[in-house]
Amino acid sequence: MTKQFAIKFFILILILIPFVGQAQQLDFASEVGFSPKNISRAMPNVMGSPYVNEDYQQVRINGADNKIYSGRYNAYINEMEILVAAGRDPIALDISNNDYEVFFINENKLYKTFNYESNRGITKRGFLVVMSEENDVTVLKEEIVKYYDKVAASSSYDQDKPAKFRKEDDNYYIKLKSGRVVYLPSKDKDIAKAFPEQSKEIMTFVKKNKLKTKKEEDLIKVANFIGSL
Incomplete structure (x- = not known):
């Protein structure tokens, strides 16, 4: 093995290590009964947070034998992050073809996956907070976090406004007896x-x-x- 080949081989190994680690995280999550995917990458140099709560909190997940995990909800991209086990990287629950119920224990707060119609009539899929269940009707809440790009100063007297995440007003929905989830x-x-x-x-x-x-x-x-x- 030439020195040049050895260097290229070493660089290739360094590139592949993160992907191997990600695959192991997903395999482990699959073993405990979740349909996982890699979490979205964080956006650097942005003020605020895309998460409803920045810190991980104790959660229970339907179908997980009443085990307690740690989780947090990324409202900007509608992604539920879960720490499956200590010492392992978080995974995101893949809801594209799977339904989940995630209960945040300390907040007494239940998230469920739904297909729903936005206030603009667009069909979406994601986690909504269950606010009430009565008379075969479920009232739901969509937590909103928006991203605002950096704004350059308009003059030498102003300063640049940094990119930021900002919590917006929640949207509410109602699940009708027909099963449709519509904007309220x-x-x-x-x-x-x-x-x-x-x-x-x-x-x-x-x-x-x-x-x-x-x-x-x-x-x-x-x-x-x-x-x-």
Whole structure:
């Protein structure tokens, strides 16, 4: 083996080591019953966080024999990261063809996978937080984190604004008896428009109970009322 060949071989090994490690993580996750994928790469030099909570927290996952893992939710890309075992790198749950329920123990917070229709009518798939389940109707919340690019200073008197992640207002959805998961507006008049056949009953219910649908607890009450009609 020539010296030049040895150097090239050594470089190739260094390149392959991370991929071997990733494959081992995925194989191990598959062994414990998960459908895993590699987590998305972090974006450097960005202020804020794409995660709802930066720190990993104790979670239980459906079908995992009541074992406790550590997890965190990346709301920017709708990705659930899981630490399957101590000393191993995190994996992401592959939800493309699999359904998951992830319960954050300390927060008493349940995430489930759904296919749903956004406020723009676009069909999406991802994790939504279960807020309420009544009358065969489920009220759900989509946690939103957006990325904003760096903004260059407009003059020598200003400073550049760094790229950042920012938590936005949550979106709400309702899973109807038909199984469809549709967007639930936060304004009472918009809710009435979204459900035209029940619009009069909805407006009467809101006014009678003096509800403010921009408040999460009142919006849930309206959603459950819609489910009872």
